[in-house]
Amino acid sequence: MNKEIKDKIDEALFNFYLEADKDTIKDSLKSDIQDMAEYEKKKKQIIFLAKATAKKKHNEYLLALAEKFEQALQLSIEKPIAILKQLIQGNTSLALHRNLDKLSKEEIIEIIKDKNLVQLLEQLDENEKKH
């Protein structure tokens, strides 16, 4: 039947749950959840696990990237060096570095840690594919 009408109702309710104020959401949950204590406990577990996973994943990316940049510097590969130079420009304390090949892994991590790591990794992978 009416897929179009059903889809519109679903879209409206999607927006409602995305935007409604906290109290409305809480009230809605109170009427639907029988064991609130158990629910709150599960929520805490999810948040803990999510934060730990995000941190672990971030560290993995950071290390993988630092190693790729370190390798690129040693091999004087043009594109990664250009990326690194660009990143350093925004960092006044590191901009003084004249010899990029002298950068340690820790310093590379310092340069890239606040950047979009997934995007950087994709850029490097793309460059590797071309060569």
Next chain:
Amino acid sequence: MNLAETIRSEDMDEVIDRMNAYAISRLKSVGEKTFNGKSPVDFVGDIILKVMEGTRNWDSSACSFRLFLFGCLKSDISNFFTTMKNNHSNDFPELIVNETLINIEEKRKEASELFKKAGSDDDELTVFEYWMDGIFKPADIAKDLGIDVKEVYVIIKRLERKREKIKTQAITII
């Protein structure tokens, strides 16, 4: 901001409440309480973890973290419903109405009539008409009507309950 920073700065407690309330609402629309035995909060937790692990990649997405999580939830629920479609009707009672109707306006009137029969008042029917016109955001509806958005929230909750009622009627009739 990267994912690890984003999750630290977001009020995840509130985000999970919202996602869970939405998941419960979708389950109710098909007369279910769980996702094949999995509670809505566990279902939501699985999605959040998928995003954290990078299975669902927010970094390459242009939308906000919150909207991204909601989008993943919507998509996973739809996938779940698709797989259970053979056992459950995910449809509206208009199933019993003439399937050959092509005119969307007619269908819209019929749907509105069903809400009316289920006890929807003028406020609810007005909000329903906004939805059918493609205006979905409660804030936009409130602005257009010149009322507080909280009033719209209350109307939507009533409308949502009527939808469940209509669904129950449909199952009974079918």
